[in-house]
Amino acid sequence: MATPILQVRDLRTQFMTDGGIVTAVDGVSFDLHQGESLGIVGESGSGKSVTALSLLRLVPDPGRVVGGKVLFKNQDLLQLTDDEIREVRGRDISMIFQDPQSSLNPVLRTGFQIDEAMLAHGRPKAEAHARTVDLLKQVRIPAAESRVKDFPHQLSGGMRQRAMIAMGLSNAPQILIADEPTTALDVTVQAQILELLGDLNRELGAAVIMITHNMGVVAGLCTRVIVMYAGQIVEQGTVEQIFANPQHPYTWSLLRSMPRVDAVRHERLRSIEGIAPDLLHPPAGCRFHPRCPFRIEKCYTDEPVLEEHGPDNLAACWVTMDRARKEMGADDLVDIRPGAGSGVHKGQVK
C-alpha cells in the first residue's frame, strides 16, 4: 500500500487533575491509509475519544498532548502553530461528534452553520451557500432547500446528525473522524447514518476513523480495527481477523459480551468481570490482568508490547487467544460480521 495519509507515533495525552496526572492516551501508534475506514473500539474511558481529539489538538483543559507525533502528509500536526492547525481542522481533517442535539448551535440556522464551516476556510459566500444545499442533498436530507433555513431544534436527531456530517464534509476533507456518531440516535436511524457514512467513504474516498464502543458498528463499516484498553492499543488488525480470530483476551471478551440474536435462548448476557482500571493508578504489568481470565505469572509484573501474531495483526498479550484456546479451554467465537456465516444464516451464505 502507498504511504499512509496519517501516521500516529507514540501519542501521549495527559490530564493534570487535582488527584495527579492521568495518562489518558499512553503511547498510541497507528497508520491510516487513503480512503480506508478504521474503527477504534474500547469501553468508556479507554482513551479512544481523547485519541481522536489529540489528533486535532482539541483536548479540553486540563488535558495536554505531551508527546508523540501526528504526521499528516509529512507534517507533524503537533508542531504547527495555532493558526496552522486551525487551517487543518475542518479542511483536511474534520470531526463529527456524538450528540447531534448539542453539537449544533441552537440559535443559528442549520444552513448558516454549514456555510460557516466553508467560510472559515476562505470559500466565497455565494459558492458556500449553494454548496450547502448540495451537501444536505448528499447526506439525504429531504427538502434540503427549505431545511437550510431551519433551526436545529426543528430537525430530528437523525437529520441533525446528517447536517453535522454535511458540515464535516463541506471542505472535502481527506479524513473524517466520527466520534460515536450513532450513540445518541435510535437504532433504525443508527443504521441509516452508518450506511450513509459507508457510502460517503466509498464515493468520496475520504478516510474515516470511526470511534465507537459498539462492535456491531465496526463490523458493518470498517476494514481495519484498533482495540484500546486503558489508554493503550491492545490489538490491531483487519476486521476479518479481529472478528474471526482475536488474539487479545480483551477483544475476545468484548466480542463474547455482545448480545446476539442467534444466541442460545435464556442464556445470560455475558459481561467482562471487574471494572475499567483507575488511570490515576494503573495496574502494574498488563493493564488488563485483573480482569483477564487467562492471566499468567508474567502478566502481573511485565507490561506486554504490541507484537505481530499473524499477517496484519498486532496484539499486546503474553498469552494470546491461540494459546488460551489450546491450553485453557476458551470458547470459540462465532463471527458476527454480516454475511460471515453465523449459525442461523449458514445455509444462505455462499
Added chain:
Amino acid sequence: MATATTTAQVSEAEILPEQQTLWSDAWRRLKRNRLALVATIYLVFLIVVALVALVYTPYRMSAVGIAPTYAPPSAAHWFGADSIGRDVLSRLMVGAQVSLIVGVGTQLLVIAVGVPIGLLAGYYRGWLDSVLTFIINVFYGIPDLLVAMIMVFLLGPSLTNIIVAIVVTRWMDMARLMRGQTMSLREREFIEAARASGAKPARILFGHIFPNALGPIIVQATFGVPAAILFEAFLSFLGVGVQPPTPSWGSMASDGISALEYAPHIVLVPSIALSLTLLAFNFLGDGLRDALDPRQKR
C-alpha cells in the same frame, strides 16, 4: 379533487412544526404576562411622546412667563406651570427624551464595553481572566456617585459626558454576567464542534457564544435602563446633570422642591413620570427574564 388537495395541505400544515424561533416564542410568552404587556405599552407611549416632543410641544419648553408662576394644573396648562411660569407638560415631554437617551444610551455602551471584556475573561481564563476580574472588582470598589460627579465636573456637564460617567460606574455587572455565561457556554459541544471545523476565536466568541447569551444580556440591560435613568435624575437633582434650559426630570423636581408646600405639582409631576418609567422598565425586565428563560417552556 379540489377538496382532496385542500385536505392534504391542511394536514401537512398541522404536521410540520410551526416555524418558531426563540424570539417569537419569547414574544408569545411575554404577551401572556399582563404586567409586562402593560409596561411595554407604557414604554411605547413614552417613546412616542419623546419623539413628538422633537417637533411639537404645547408651548416652547424654555418660554418663561407664558403662565402665571406656580399656576396649578388647568385646561390650558395640564400639568401647571413652574416657578418662572414655564409649561410643565412641555418640559416633561422634553425631559422624557433626556431620560430615554440616557437610559438606552448607557446600556448600549455598557454592552459594548462589558460584553467583550466578559467574553475574553470567560473564554481565555488564566491570567487574562485574573487581570480583568481584578479590574472589575476595583471598579466595584469605587463610590459611583463620587466618580460620576468628578467626571462630569472635569469633562463638563453635557448629555454625552453624563452617559459616559454612568457607563464608567455601571459596566461591571454586564462584564460579570457575560464572563459567567461564556464560562458555561464554552464547555458546550457546539463550541467544540465549531473549533473542530476550524473557526477562529473571534468567530467563536461573537458568532457562537454571544448570540447564545443574548437573552440574559437583554434582561440585564433592561434592568440597567431604569438604574441609569435614576442615576441621571439624581445627578440633575444635585445640579451636576443636564444643564438648563434643557429640562431633565431630576432637575425639574429639584426646581420645584422649594415650592413643595404651595405648588406640589412641580415636584410631583416629574417624580411620578420617573417612578412610572422605572416601574415599567423593571416589569418589562421581569417579563423578559421569564420569557427568555429556556427552561420555561410554556
